Amino acid sequence: MKLLLCSGCHDVVALVTDERRACRCGSSTGRYREDGWAADVWGPQAVLLGLRNELVPELVLGQGVEPGEKYVTVGLHAIPPWDPRAFYHDEGSED
Numbered sequence: 001m002k003l004l005l006c007s008g009c010h011d012v013v014a015l016v017t018d019e020r021r022a023c024r025c026g027s028s029t030g031r032y033r034e035d036g037w038a039a040d041v042w043g044p045q046a047v048l049l050g051l052r053n054e055l056v057p058e059l060v061l062g063q064g065v066e067p068g069e070k071y072v073t074v075g076l077h078a079i080p081p082w083d084p085r086a087f088y089h090d091e092g093s094e095d
């Protein structure tokens, strides 16, 4: 899954295909493209993040650890502008 991180307000928003979602301060927005694979993000403070889908169940299970047990941790990665799945835009642009 792809997430939008705003480096201005530090909000993190999960992206969807049917709606352009905004961070809390409103300077960063993003949404998935129709193919459900690539994503667009707008705004100079927008950072596109990726979380491998197969790690999500692991995180859900990690909620059930007992006190003293090790926390479940997984990796999150920043998707750079040169990645074929990432489309970074200046604020105000629809394309």
Ligand SMILES: [Zn+2]
Binding pocket: 006, 007, 008, 009, 010, 011, 023, 024, 025, 026, 027, 028
């Ligand atoms: Zn923000």
